[in-house]
Amino acid sequence: MILCDISDAARYRAISPLFAEAVDWLLNNAGQEFVKGIWYINPEAATEAGVRVSCEEPALLPRDKARLEAHRRYIDIHVPLKGTETIGWAPVASLKHVHEPYDEARDIVFFGDTAQSLLHVKRGQIAVFFPEDAHAPNIGLGNHRKLCIKIPVE
Secondary structure, three states: OEEEEHHHHHHHHHHOHHHHHHHHHHHHHOOOOOOOEEEEOOHHHOOOOOOEEEEEOOEOEOHHHOOEEEOOOEEEEEEEEEOOEEEEEEEHHHOOOEEEEEEOOOOEEEEOOOOOEEEEEOOOEEEEEOOOEEEEEEEOOOEOEEEEEEEEOO
16 A cells, blocks of 8 residues: 655555556646546556546545445546545455445445555545455545546556
8 A cells, every 4th residue: 555645646656567657647647627527648558457547526424334345457536626534444355244345346345344554545646446445435424526547456
């Protein structure tokens, strides 16, 4: 898991070529107004092998309603566009209670365990979650606006 300012994200470009592509795109587009929806950074790679961005406007949840989730095929970058997003975190290896088994088509598993830490991700920051990081996004009150960037694990 990584929490940093968007301006410091280039430090992590070496993680993978697709991670570098996502970071470069984010650094070049961070100040834009985004329209709700899903798109690929590189339209020629508009498949599961490409970096996908979704602009979301979820309702925030109380901490006790937010479930830990994890992915096997993707790294997630969460980018708040409005306000602060609180995200719960726990290492997948420490979790004992599967709430919904892994769904390969959606690349997601949900856990019933409690997050071990809470991150308060502010506008201008990013939170990066790897397959070994379970995360419970969208904790808080009211509505939220964010980007979620999905990077295939190579």
